[in-house]
Amino acid sequence: MYLYKTEKMENIIKIGHGKFWIDSNSILCAQFNNDNPNYRLDSNKVKQYIEVITKLCNGTAMPFLIDIRDSKGTFSPSAAHLFANSPTLLKLRISEAFVLNTIGIKLLIASYKRLYNPNTPYSVFSDIESAKAYCIETKNKFYGSN
Secondary structure (H helix, E strand, C coil), rough: CCECCCCCCCEEEEECCEEEEEECCCCCCEEEEECCCCEEECHHHHHHHHHHHHHHHHHCCCCEEECCCCCCCCCCCHHHHHHHHHHHHHHEEEEEEECCCCCCHHHHHHHHHHHHCCCCCEECCCHHHHHHHHHEEEEEEEECCC
């Protein structure tokens, strides 16, 4: 795990194919960049992701913006179950906005949400700006702001 600063001096934590940070709107951002179609996310990697998300959120519930454009691969059932049902993430995750650009990943996300995590509000987008707008909207509803 590597911690480094961007040009705006925001903390970014990188683990394997994933990069995590909190943006200026208090949205947890995750970007996954994997070009191996045979990659299978496992529970051990998900545990590392949960640790990072927990550290970044610091007890504050927020929307998750997950950028998986051009990413390939899948996940094990145990990894999906852990990510969907982690007691820690259940307390921190307000909503999920997935940014993607392939039909394969869209089908994977739809299956994941239907089977493992039907209760967390989510939406799928093709661009970051629309995903951010959704995250801000769900955060405002959660905290009772307009």
